[in-house]
Amino acid sequence: LAAVEMELRRRRFGRAVRLEVQSGMSAEMVELLVRELDLEPRDVSYHATMLDLTCLFQLAGLDRPDLKDTPWPPVTAGRIAAAEDAERSIFSVIRERPLLVHHPYESFSSSVESFIAQAADDPKVQSIKMTMYRAGGDSPIARSLMRAAERGVQVAVLVELKARFDEATNVTWAKTLERSGVHVVYGLVGLKTHAKCVMVVRNDDDGLRRYCHIGTGNYNSRTARIYEDVGFITCDPAVGADVTQLFNHLTGYSRTQQFETLLVAPREMRNQLVDLIEHESSYGPDGHIQAKLNSLQDPGIIEALYRASQQGTRIDLLVRGLCCLVPGVPGVSETIRVRSQLGRFLEHSRIVRFAHGNQGAGHPSRGEDQPLFLIGSADWMPRNLDKRIEVLVPVTHPKHQMWLDKVFEFTWADDVVRWELDAEGRWHRRGPQRFDEGDAQERFYRWVAATQRR
Structure with a gap:
């Protein structure tokens, strides 16, 4: 954590490696920038279009629905909607058979976020383990994990500090989670943890059961509205055993062994x-x-x-x-x-x-x-x-x-x-x-x- 924080501070003062300018910039200004940034003319690339395309988000954020696409509101998966109407938990749905959810066509909020939020508040839940690659700035999922830890649930989160361009955000979340009592780990040296996994251990009426989510996308509520991804939620014992083994390996409790299903x-x-x-x-x-x-x-x-x-x-x-x-x-x-x-x-x-x-x-x-x-x-x-x-x-x-x-x-x-x-x-x-x-x-x-x- 300290090493990543140091590199983030040093990043602002790193040596320039290239210069991007608009094609209409004067030769005198380009020459000045090349000299002051200690670059060579071959390091300059000229662009006829906008340099910082992120500013287009400001245009997209304007309140002009007449200029925007017709909204496609996400739907709640049918089995989850039926369970909500019957006031049943998402765990009862998963016990019947696994869930496959497809975002953003199907709601991320009513499926993955709800799965973790219900786990955080459920008195039968014993522990929650999760990988976190890109959580975003204001994460309902991270806040659910904090709430679970504060009420005594054993919560362990593997935060990937080296997620490109999200390093600062993840450092902030790592510190915030730790202050709430979450056990935060940073993975294996030399390897990024890019897997998307959650495991909830719950004391059901017939014994302990492991509920697992494995997905293709990040646990990020913002990008889940514009990134197409698939998630799989199951309580299959074989999958649960493999995910347990994976988390034990990532947190240093065991060496990796052969996986049965994953x-x-x-x-x-x-x-x-x-x-x-x-x-x-x-x-x-x-x-x-x-x-x-x-x-x-x-x-x-x-x-x-x-x-x-x-x-x-x-x-x-x-x-x-x-x-x-x-x-x-x-x-x-x-x-x-x-x-x-x-x-x-x-x-x-x-x-x-x-x-x-x-x-x-x-x-x-x-x-x-x-x-x-x-x-x-x-x-x-x-x-x-x-x-x-x-x-x-x-x-x-x-x-x-x-x-x-x-x-x-x-x-x-x-x-x-x-x-x-x-x-x-x-x-x-x-x-x-x-x-x-x-x-x-x-x-x-x-x-x-x-x-x-x-």
Whole structure:
């Protein structure tokens, strides 16, 4: 903590590494800035557009609804709404069967925030453990944790102090949580903790039970309104045992061991993903891999996907940002498609589907010709697979798998606006000329609203 605080103070006085200026700036002013900042002319980049795009938030914040998109109010998941009407706790809903929640189409407040808030106030709750990567400046979740600690619940939070650009906020939360009695830890040396996990231990009428949330996005109430993410809440004993083991490892109580259900980086995730890709490729043209990611950069994963393509396996990749794989190259990646989707929400979830993934590949969940769905925090990049604590969890309930299939169905429709990557590494806009005639996110929102309000 002290080391991060020192670096934050030093950051303001660090040496300049580049200078960005507007293209109309005079040569005399540029020369003065270069000299005073001890830079070279090659360190200067000229821009015709605005330099600080964050100021656009001020425009978006103006009270002019006539200039803004029609609101898409998040809906409360049907089972949670029914429980609220019947004055039942969210724990009773989870005991019936796991919950899959999809933000911001479904409310973050009535699901994840409510899960932690109810845990904080429930006299049957014994302990709460959580990872915190980007909580934001005013976090209802952090305040729920403080409230729980103040009433005597054992609360442990792993705060990632090295979350890029959120270091100062996380330092402040770490100190505030500690003052409230929360046991704050900072993870493992040399590794960022990027996994999104919560575990609540509750003394139910039939004994202690572990309730776990594993998600793709941060526990941040503000970004949950504009980032598309998926969360999974369960009391499955096998998942609970793995999450317990993970927290014991992160807090220094035990060495890491083999996980039964979770895929965890940096220990085994890359090898398990490569095994799953190779297993799917053994089905040749009958194999099918679908992945929704923020970035795809890892050389080992990319090579495995190329080998699978050469066996005829169909591979559909929805990659929002960086993609180092080149699709459609004859003899190398002919069966691979890559597209990117832009819209009102930032596509942030990581979802992977192997059409035959429940069979072999060293994974504990097996079944003849059954698909395997995974959600979690990890992109397919070296930094995620080698230098971060990441978690993927299998989604096994048929209704939840159907939901994730719908995500792929809407995003891979032929008549939606999207960007497609060609064999030359160039992106091309495809679909209707008018965005509102092919907005996949709007179509999905309307499907969610109709499904949950039935």
